Amino acid sequence: MLPAARGFVIEDLRKLEADALGEVRAASDPRELEGVRVRYLGRRDGLVSRCLRRLGGLSPEERPAAGAEANRVKGSVDRALEERRAALSRDGASSEDGPDLTLPARTGWQGTIHPVSRAVDDIWSIFRSLGFTRARGPEVDTEWYNFVALNTPLDHPAADEQDTLYLAPGLLLRSHTSPVQIRTMEQYPPPIRIVAPGMVYRRDTYDATHTPAFAQIEGLVVDEGVTFVDFKATLAEFARRFWGPGTRVRFRPSFFPFTEPSAEVDVKRLIVREDGREEETDWIEIMGAGMVDPAVLDNVGYDSERYTGWAFGMGPARVALLRHGVRDLRLFYENDMRFLGQFR
């Protein structure tokens, strides 16, 4: 009779284990799972606990085997409960004892880089990939660097085009970044392959398209064998990389005293409308450019018969204006946090 009793206990334990594991799997939320735990493993009335208490009625020979089995069952149910609990808390964000994951996340402030700086950066990074480096020069400069060395005699109407701010006779706030061309060529021998971003100043009052101080970016290439073909190719390549592969680029004759032939460069962008159709913009003027005038090379002591070059100047603020659909240039200089914060 006694062996039968032992077998009975072990059998009971195994059945309890199977029932418990089934209920653990079926439990769909932590509360239900806790009910399962109490029913089987509860210290006082748990079914496994009660079974354990019955071990006292077994013979000393039978007790170790039954005891070991009871502990194994207890451990097995325990593990199943733990796994199920973890699985439930993974599934449900609103589990009672975890954090409410629907609440707003904790973040720090995010700063932004000014849209005009970003335009300069993006322009620069394209030219950098084309082998350019950056040069700089002073913002206060002389008439020699700003005009005369750039083949712009002061008594020529071209000097009127840029109404200049003066500090003293002959001393001015540069009206373009082109003086950096002269200063760079004075300091370094050819080949030259630079861009020169910087602030320039003109006697313009604030309106939707003018500010008295604004950013400009200059480019200069001088070497043997540099031609108009190369000039067109490089700037068109830049324009397509900057404005997108579908962009058309147009070169129109123009006049700048320090380049000849001179050109205005226009782009026609391909934009995708909201309905998915592609559309071309109007021609947009993006830069002034041209082959470096031999007089400029002569002024810095380069041999203008041997060396040729090309140069350009563009306004990153205008680029940013077009790019971001900003209606009024003044928004760039009001520095309203709500405006700047858009340029993440």
Added chain:
Amino acid sequence: MKVSYRWVRDVAPGIGLRPAEAMERLALRGAPVEEWVDLAEGLKDVVIGQVLEAGPHPNADRLTICRVAGPDGEVPVVCGAPVVRVGAYYPFAPVGAVLPGGFRIGKRKIRGSYSEGMLCSERELELGEDHAGIMLLEGQYEVGAPFAASVGLDDVRMDVEVTPNRGDLLSHVGIARELHPAGQAGIALPPLPGGRDELAASFARGGGEASSAGCRIRIEDPDLCSRYLGAVIRGVTVGPSPRWLADRLRAAGARPINNVVDATNYVMLELGQPLHAFDLEKLADATIVVGRARPGESLVTLDDEPRAITPGMLMIRDAVQPVAIAGVMGGRDSEVSGQSTDILLECALFEPRQVRATRRALAMSTDASYRFERGVDPATMEAAVLRAVTLILATAGGTLDGEIIDAHPRPWVPPVVGLRPSRASHVLGVDFTPDAISKLLVPLGYKVEAAGADRLDVTVPGHRTCDTLREVDLIEEVARTHGYDAFPEVMSAARAGTVPDHPLFQLEDRLRGLLAANGISEAQTPALGPKQHGDVALLNPMSRDEGYLRRDRLPGLLTHVERNMSRGVRDVRLFEIGTAFAPSEDGPPFESSRVAVVLTGGRTPAHWSSRAEPFDVHDIAGVLGLITREARPDAAVVPAGRRAGGPTNGRTDVPAGGQAQQLFVPGRCYEVVSGSGEVVGWGGQVRPELLDLPRWAGPVVGGEVVLPAVPAPQPDVTARDLPDQPAVQRDMAFLVPAGTAAGEVLDAARRAAGRLLETGDVFDVYEGEDLPPGMRSVALRLRFRARGRTLTDREVDKTCRRVVRTVKEKTGVEPRR
């Protein structure tokens, strides 16, 4: 340059381009159209009407009742004009038409009679000032046809942007030359209505002096006036111009004045040659002298302005006094008026720089000076004067008296410029044969002759003498007429340049990224500010608020805190990288690149989990530290006034150390001090009284660092091995009285801890009632580690006892027990 496209086509009949095509071609030839106006736009509803009957209105003296044949048959029209010619043609606005001013014609009952349309006056069509009578159309017209096309008003006015080198484009002929397929050869001036086909005129030629018809012309300064043509016309009747002439001028954006003045303007707009008409009776001794002004001379110009004439300006004088400023404007007293009968027509060539200097000194610009500055064609002067005389005789009557006077001390010789085809190919990257070059240049009026194996002699036409002086100018003409679009785009391999990437740009880029990553947004503010913000003044500022170059960038940035807050933005974190200017003894000011930062509002975005603390001075100290480590690795951020010694910078491009104290709350500011003791930055809590902020505004902290002109390359980091031995960490707290700096306690502790100390910092500061009054508890955390062995507790305990003892000795501060 405003041009009438109809006029352009009239001077070069072969131009078949529609207006839009013409504008496209002009753009590709270097003269884009800035804007254009369809002149017939407002007249599209107006048609030709013929008056069949006219009689007085039964109920009104001043009104006329007409029967008018229009597009929809015959209709009754009540007309306000007293005289209406039966059988004549008038511009007619039928019922439903809208006039240029926006007025809509309806069927109306006027004093008991129906009126179904309107016969229009010039003013109602915005074609002129005349509103006394309706606009009688001379000649035969088709009834009901569009009015604008019937009378030649279907025109487009284009405002062409002309670059300073292209004086030749400041005329209708010049524009036509670019548009006609044959260029110069396509120009054929139309006969002038009422003018004689062939004017029988000869010239009284002379050098510096010439005369005819009792009039004498003398040039005193042939360098400034190389030729002066004068035509004497006697017996003119000055009055309004005929309609075709007035319409033509208006179409080109000019205002008709009288038949004589209009004739000079017509020829100027057509050929680009400025002309002037004097009232001959007003010229003392019928004499013209061209020479420099004498001291004390003055002149009232025809715009009624007294002009300050200075010696050196070139004047036109009669036998007694100045009568015109050469190339700029005529005098009021010798102007052609309604009473004038005899006139002297001037067509002269003045030196461009002279005209420019004079008109700039007088702060004025006229159509004439604009053209002289950009170069007037010396080769069309005779044609211009003949055309103007023909036009005056046709519109104002009179006769040409004697010969046309031609004082011509410096005969013009067309310049010849050499062009090497090989050079053109060298610059342009495409091979051009001599033949191809010739085909491109000849239509523009150049003569091209071979002059050697690789040389062409190019004779420059009069209209291009001012800008085609060198070989490269011709190369540009070749490229322009070949068409920029026709050049291929082939990128060639480039050699690396010799110029290194400037390290200051690299530093500025790193700072931008660093500060933005720390939650601060980049601003851009102008370098121009009011007097209190700068020491370097502008000579010609636009306004008082923009009269100086900023000495620092932070004050400008602070105004943007004010602006943001005035718009209700509470959290403002801005930085800026820009140039500051300091005066120098003589020569240009010193420039330095600066980075400035302002912080105000919450240190973190509002979040449900905690209250956001406001920014305070410790935040700006942290940001200054970030900037300093990046920009000036040798410098340190220290509380202002706590560094050893006074301000020591000897350079004048960096402001002295007193700067910080002015902008910041005393005791709440820092300086950035370089390794050599220069103050190269400052920051702190901005004095609230310096800012105009709303009441809710919290503290504003800010700072600025002077960036090195050429930052040193960043040294490579040498990596250290990670330690194998464990560290021992000890905390200790001190009771620090109000007058003692926590930094001193920390410094003393660090020094006393010696070689075994790995890190040591303040980890807690506590003030509370359980402490003695005026005391803070400053807690330090010291971490010790020895190389190659494990520290014992005994060793560390001993070191800590030494630290406590030394801190007490050096600073008088007791440990907290």
